[in-house]
Amino acid sequence: MEAEHPVISPAAPEPDALARQQRILLRLVALTALGCVAFGFAVDPPGEVLRGIGRILTPTDVLITDFVDVGGLGGAFAQAGLLTLLACGAYRITGASVNGSAVGCLYMLLGFALFGKTLLNVWPILAGVALYCRFREEPLRDQLTTAIFATALAPVFTEIAFNSALPRAASVPLGLLIGVLIGFVIPVVARQLFRAHNGFSLYNMGFAAGVLGVVVIAVLQSYGLTPQPPMAWTSGHDLPLLVLVALMLAGVIAAALVLDRRPWQGLLALHRDPGQAPADFLAAHGAGPTLLNMAVVGAIGTLLVLLTGADLNGPVVGGIVSIIGFGACGKHAANIVPVMAGVLLGALAKPFGLTDPGVVWAALFGTCLAPVAGRFGPHWGLLAGFLHVSVGQVTGAFTAGLNLYGNGFAAGLVAAVLTPVALLLSRRGRRVRDRPQEPVEVPAA
Known part of the structure; x- marks a missing residue:
């Protein structure tokens, strides 16, 4: 009988140490965002960067619109960095907790600001979540992460x-x-739909945005208000973008060493964590091992792109950056590699090329199914990836490309169908099913 690996949580940090940890994490994200702004102004003249940002703000930004194609390399990365800096400021001003989900959220914002989220289109949805908080008489800081995740549907505006x-x-x-x-x-839709996949997809907001988006887009299409989504996918920027990603990973490793002199010591225990949402590696395993894990999964994502020969562009770098962020709240090497392998196997078994945009995205963003491999074993993760590469090819059409988390929508469907079967058939699943369960708070994001 397979042995269960217990997850040993470190002692909770003292309040002063926790405050210092959160300050360093927020500064890490802010410095990464500032680095993207500096990169933008380094690769293009200032005037062209500003004009590029202007071009990004109002054109179509449905999946997949590479902002490098719209605003140039400089404009795309400067815009993404500025938007993320504003989000960091919101965390600082509101006092929202910088936990694992927040780190994942901020990195995902930086990534998706390269191909969908802009300095203009996020505000209506953020205002709507703020109005929800006012209606519920809740502080905005408690829903700030949910609000930023919810900008998956920003292109609708x-x-x-x-x-x-x-x-x-x-x-x-x-x-x-x-x-x-x-x-x-x-927020309430996402909280309710979480139950469909029970945390086996890390991109719950992508699933919620997909379901809500189907309803919204169906109404809009009935009035003729949504066009067929175009696609923009650039190439030819591999070297500068590889250098930028390498610097991002180096920054994460440096932060790990600042917070923990031996961050690798807790990495093995972290890899035994299934990663099922709501997962917070920072709370469960400490900041040092978590940051080192973020660098490892980011390096794996980068290596995947290089080995397959795919282009490094805005959407692909966005996928790598998102993996880095979710290394704080669910993803690690042991649970993402089987899913990636399943996606590649699925592509080889079907008329897809390994460098096709849909396959590259499925391999990067499909890692939100990592908890399937973490909980039930790598063979189930392989199957999840195999199914995901097919489902992900069609779900974007359901929302006319206006749900930026299209792979999250696809992964939610795969997890909702696959995990009940895994619970029924697998030995690990039977132990999870039969074990008395403690109440789990259902997250909106």
Whole structure:
């Protein structure tokens, strides 16, 4: 009979140490974002960077729109860095906890600001979540991470406000209204839909945004307000982007050494954690091992791209950065590699190329199914990845490309179908099923 690996949690840090840890983590993200801004101004002249940011703010930004194609290399990365700096400021001002989910959220924002989220389109949904907090009489800091995750549907505002056939006097207010309504309802929708996959997909907001997006887009399409989504995918920037990713990973390792003189000591215990959401590696395993894990999974994602010969561009770097962030709240080498292998195997068994955008994205973002491998074993992770590469090819059409977390939507469907079967058939699953369960707080994000 297989032995269970107990997860040993370190002692909770003292309040002063916890405050210092959160300050360092927030500074790490802020410095990474600032580095992206500096990179933008280093690769392009300042005037071109500013013009590029201007071009990014209003055109179509559905999946997959590489902002490098729209605003140039400099404009894309400067815009992403500035948006993430604003989010870091929001955490600082509100006093929101910088836990594992927050770290994952901020890195994901930085990544998705390279191909969908802009300095303009996120605000209606953020305002809607703030209105939800006011209605529920909750402090915004308790929902800040949820609010930022919820900007998965930010392109809905852009499409209605700037790319519909309506006159601007009607399209902008309509886009604002729909964005605010999405932000108001998505926290409760996400909390309810979490039960469908029970934390076996780490991108719960992607699943919620997909389900909500199907409803919203169906209504909009019935009025003829959403076009067929185009795709922009650039190439030719591999070397500078590889250097930038390497510097990001070096920064994460440096932060690990600042917070823990021997961060590798807790890494083995972290790899025994299944990663099932809501997972917080910072709380369970400490900041040093968690940061080192973030660097390891980011390096694995980068190596995957290099070995397959895929392009390094805005969306691909966004995928790598997102993996880095979720190394704080669910992903580690032991549970993402089987899923990646399953995606590649699925692509080889079907008429897909390993460098096709949909396959590259499925390999990177499909790692949100890591808890399947972590809980039931690598063979189930392999199967999850094999299924995900097919499901991910079709789910984007359900929301006309306006749900940026399309792979999260696909992964939620795969997890909702696959994990009950795994619970039924696998020995690990039977032990999980039969074990008395403690109540788990259902997260919105």
